[in-house]
Amino acid sequence: MRAAVVKEFGPILSHTVGDLPTPQPGPSEVLVTIKATAVNYVDSLVVTGKYQFLPERPFAPGKLPAGIVSAVGSGVTTLKVGDRVLTLAEQGGYAEQVAVDAKQCFKLPDAMSFVDAASMALVYDTSWFALRERARIQAGDSVLVLGSTGGVGLAAVQLAKAMGAKVLAGVSNASKAPLALEAGADDIIDLSQDNLRDSLREQVFAKNGGKGVDIVIDPLGGDPFDAALRALAWRGRLVVIGFAAGRIPTVKVNYLLVKNIEVSGLQVSDYRKRMPELMAQCLKEIFAWYEAGKLKPAATVTYPLDAFAKALQDIVDRRVSGRIVLLPNP
Known part of the structure; x- marks a missing residue:
């Protein structure tokens, strides 16, 4: 699986796209083919080793990717292959696929694009x-x-x-x-x-x-x-x-x-872990206001997965107005 790979924490531009094992969903998980992931300032802290919660290496950074369910674990009954979802994955969004607990996935409104979902994720x-x-x-x-x-x-x-x-x-x-x-x-x-x-x-x-x-x-x-x-x-x-x-x-x-x-x-992120019911209420309200036209995501610039490091550096250097979204599977 192609992904942005962090082998050792270091400068943003030292990280490159490589291969990681394709994740396999456990009994309570789903496999999501990622269509869009926002690039956030916090990701720059993660890849440089300055964030308070650091994943085991090697890993792919990227929070809250959106995509399509492509496989479901044996115990999953709430989602099916083909569902369009926003995930609450804490990492793994800068990649082609990610395995996420089904309870951490939320079906997107029909009118919401993957780019809008990713752009709104984390900030809203x-x-x-x-x-x-x-x-x-x-x-x-x-x-x-x-x-x-x-x-x-x-x-x-x-x-x-x-x-x-x-x-x-x-x-x-x-x-x-x-x-x-x-x-x-x-x-x-x-x-x-x-x-x-x-x-x-x-x-x-x-x-x-x-x-x-x-x-x-x-x-x-x-x-x-x-x-x-x-x-x-x-x-x-x-x-x-x-x-x-x-x-x-x-x-x-x-x-x-x-x-x-x-x-x-x-x-x-503490609320995602400690109070998932409240997070579900949060997203339900945000999705409803989006459908009602009360919320409009900021202007978005899209980058291919290969340009993730440039995208992150552009965020840090404030070279882009609006949100940057990666498209791992355009």
């Missing part, structure tokens, strides 16, 4: 858990999404709107504002202004009826985190998703006490 479920589970969003809440034009950010903007919230989109420069507004944001917060510590809060208050926001979704960390914490309303909730800005911030907990605010973190 991450945003759903951040909003629905960690932030306990309610209709009428106000939400500030930092990094709103990234994969998770755009998904969070769309989902927050679908959940009935008012959405302020944080952008790093004004040229990115149209993308966030097209995704459904009600207004823009300019993260490039001077004295962000004060200017972010001033913008939020000016565009949110003179008060702070109920929820902040933060994939950035760094200075935007520090500033956004000060823009939370009483009983506000800030959810940490990542640190794309580079610096991992710290919090003086007396500030949380004085304002009655919360800061929580999200590692979505």
Whole structure:
């Protein structure tokens, strides 16, 4: 089986396509012929050995591939050969086939393409858990999404709107504002202004009826985190998703006490392992909103499997706008 093969952890461009044994499904598993897999920043951490969970080598990276069931284990009754599915595989997506527990596979809506399914995977479920589970969003809440034009950010903007919230989109420069507004944001917060510590809060208050926001979704960390914490309303909730800005911030907990605010973190892969029923609810809701036209995946660029290393490097270097999806079996 052709696959991106990581024999030893190292620089992205040191990894190449090679051969791995074709996986054989166990009694509770299905074999999926992979049609599309998103390239995510987290994959660069995996192949370079910097991620918190590292697979045994050799392995193929790639999370949550989508494809067609091509074989089923003896104990599988919920899926059949030919079913179109999104898998929750933690690795193996940069390959022609993958074996996955049947409970970790979800049938795709008829209208959803494999490319759309892969493009939405990871970013939409991450945003759903951040909003629905960690932030306990309610209709009428106000939400500030930092990094709103990234994969998770755009998904969070769309989902927050679908959940009935008012959405302020944080952008790093004004040229990115149209993308966030097209995704459904009600207004823009300019993260490039001077004295962000004060200017972010001033913008939020000016565009949110003179008060702070109920929820902040933060994939950035760094200075935007520090500033956004000060823009939370009483009983506000800030959810940490990542640190794309580079610096991992710290919090003086007396500030949380004085304002009655919360800061929580999200590692979505834990939910896939520990709360599969909630993940099923998440995907059911996302698929329904997709079919209703409330969710629209970001613009997608497709690469062949042979170009996986270039695709990963393009993600790290921010050379591509939108999502990159690999096509292992075009």
